[in-house]
Amino acid sequence: MKIAVHLDPDVMAKKAAERATQILRDAIERRGTAAFVAATGASQFNFLKHLVAAPGIAWERTAMFHLDEYIGMPADHPASFRRYLRERLTSKVPIGAVHFIAGDAPDLAAELDRLNRAIASSAIDAAFVGIGENGHLAFNDPPADFATEVPYIVVQLDDACRRQQFGEGWFKTLDDVPRRAISMTVRQIMKAAHIICTVPEKRKARAVKACLEGEIGPMFPASILRTHPSCHLFLDKESAGLLRPATLAG
Secondary structure, eight states, X not given: OEEEEESSHHHHHHHHHHHHHHHHHHHHHHHSOEEEEEOOSGGGHHHHHHHHHOTTOOGGGEEEEEXXXXXXXXXXXXXXXXXXHIIIIIXXXXXXXXXXXXXXXXXXXXXXXXXXXXXXXXXXXXXXXXOOTTOOBTTBOSSOOOSOOOSEEEEEOOHHHHHHHHHTTSSSSGGGSOSEEEEEXXXXXXXXXXXXXXXXXXXXXXXXXXXXXXXXXXXXXXXGGGGOTTEEEEEETTTTTTSOHHHHTO
């Protein structure tokens, strides 16, 4: 894992977007297409802002896979991740193929089958992710399933995860936060050739420390990123504030 710390969170996001841009360009140049996984949440605001402004990406030759979505939530709900990505990504650049998760699909089994078949036929060049306040990766809350090879599964959201979503202002009350979601699995995320992980803000500092300095395992789901051959972790001063110097030195 390569760790980069920047004093300014916007600079951090810009550097992450520059690395992501290079990965997508290289994949398109090498084989004519690129596929990537897009995350949502507060950690991705500035990253996506810089990514869609980056020059030289043939977006029409890319395919986007959605990382996670609440079950039962309509696509136009203010907290819907489909709405988030439409507003910040897919309406900004002409992505060739967009694979959204329909969390409100009437037949969840059929929706999971559709998603799993779609991603099974694609080599993923990059996964853009964050780390949750409870150490989650996508919506894989602790203890996360590190074993399943299925690309997308239904998960239960723990209380810490739901409090984070409420605290970020996506819902009026904690009771409004859904208790279930469809999430890309840990093993599927790890199949990406490259992972770009952006983690700003002080509220993520404890999770960052646990995932980088604690035991690698399901209780700290994002700790698995330490085993990936090409994971680039971008932190700001506050999210890196609890790390030992030895950790930052690699």
